[in-house]
Amino acid sequence: MSVGLRLVPPPVQLSDAPPPSFSHLARLSDDTGLLEHARNAIVRREHGYCVDDVGRGLLVASREPRPSPQVIGLAERYLAFLTHAQAPDGAFRNRMSYDRRWTDRPGLGDWWGRALWGLGTAAARSTAPWIRREARAAFRLGTRQRSTWPRAMAYAGLGAAEVLRMDPRDPDAAALLRDAAATVGVPGPDPAWVWPEEELTYANPTVAEVVIVAGDLLGDEPLLRAGLRMLAWLCREQEHDGHLSTVPVGGWRAGRPKHRFDQQPIEAAATADACATAAAITGDDRWSAPLFQSIAWFLGENDTQIVMYDPLTGGCYDGLTADGPNLNQGAESTLALVSTLQHARTMATRSATRPSGGLA
Numbered sequence: 001m002s003v004g005l006r007l008v009p010p011p012v013q014l015s016d017a018p019p020p021s022f023s024h025l026a027r028l029s030d031d032t033g034l035l036e037h038a039r040n041a042i043v044r045r046e047h048g049y050c051v052d053d054v055g056r057g058l059l060v061a062s063r064e065p066r067p068s069p070q071v072i073g074l075a076e077r078y079l080a081f082l083t084h085a086q087a088p089d090g091a092f093r094n095r096m097s098y099d100r101r102w103t104d105r106p107g108l109g110d111w112w113g114r115a116l117w118g119l120g121t122a123a124a125r126s127t128a129p130w131i132r133r134e135a136r137a138a139f140r141l142g143t144r145q146r147s148t149w150p151r152a153m154a155y156a157g158l159g160a161a162e163v164l165r166m167d168p169r170d171p172d173a174a175a176l177l178r179d180a181a182a183t184v185g186v187p188g189p190d191p192a193w194v195w196p197e198e199e200l201t202y203a204n205p206t207v208a209e210v211v212i213v214a215g216d217l218l219g220d221e222p223l224l225r226a227g228l229r230m231l232a233w234l235c236r237e238q239e240h241d242g243h244l245s246t247v248p249v250g251g252w253r254a255g256r257p258k259h260r261f262d263q264q265p266i267e268a269a270a271t272a273d274a275c276a277t278a279a280a281i282t283g284d285d286r287w288s289a290p291l292f293q294s295i296a297w298f299l300g301e302n303d304t305q306i307v308m309y310d311p312l313t314g315g316c317y318d319g320l321t322a323d324g325p326n327l328n329q330g331a332e333s334t335l336a337l338v339s340t341l342q343h344a345r346t347m348a349t350r351s352a353t354r355p356s357g358g359l360a
Helices: 023-028 051-062 069-085 110-125 127-142 150-166 171-184 202-216 220-237 265-282 284-298 330-351
Strands: 320-321 324-326
Touching: 023 110, 023 330, 051 110, 051 127, 051 330, 069 110, 069 127, 110 127, 110 150, 127 150, 150 171, 150 202, 171 202, 171 265, 202 220, 202 265, 220 265, 265 284, 265 330, 284 330
Parallel strands: none
Antiparallel strands: 320 324
16 A cells, blocks of 8 residues: 555544645646646646546536635636637637647637636636636637537536526527437436447446426426436445445446446546435435535545545546556646535535435
8 A cells, every 4th residue: 555545444534534725736736737646745737738627627616605815816727728728610729849839730629618617617707707707808808609419518518507597598608408318318218228329338337417407597307307317326336335336437338247446537527516406406405415525535445445636746546446446636626626616615614414315
């Protein structure tokens, strides 16, 4: 076992969750943007920046209800990066080298969707008026496009949902959210495989979440029920011996044994996001259980019983392997930790306790 890792015997408590910290994100950020990778906690400049992570960075910074000057400064930097990455037609470049050269052309992959998710969240939630205005303009430009990739559309749809909550009459956001849900689809009649795809791959909770929010915000009750059914089934599939065991790299297919590793922090964070959304929309306390499991995954209630973050740096380990965590602390994993700890803080503020029982 690597020196310095803390073993936490289950069960953990919500009070064990530290407050969200932007210290490691600040360590990975410079005056250009958010650098993608780290070796241990040391940034790897040679790997450069990507819109995938910068969009998520803007998302978590914009979710802070009382952001510090440091967090507002990070949000400004991330927003500037995204607007520089955006082409006149609304598509986005994704990768920039450390010498500030784009290494790809504008496209509509996952990074386009994540950029719109971050922009929509900033437009709706930022405490800084100039950030809200600039993010809204960039979001509106991005809605001119549609991706053929379901997950790219799911991310973009969640950004549209943020805008619609702020302005229910926004036609561009409503159209994008409607198209996102249609691209994702709904599950077929097989009760053993409640999913619109033949395989669970990555960002599965996000796929269910966009169907849920589309059903809610667009007034489509059958769509809402389908999304909730998808998420409830996924949470049951991901529960293992009473804790969260996320769909790993390589995915799961119907009728095949589940392998458990490697697990990615972003999958636990996506589960937390989706369950928090389901709880907010339905008012059903049963969603608190899988939401808490997502938080507890980072605190040591996982398949190796090891805490998944470094309290000295504020960084999250990059993955959970059968032999323990990958000790590198890159941007994606740390953003996943911060996002999930934001939910933990909200649960604690509401004096929530971990409920008993499962999902219907």
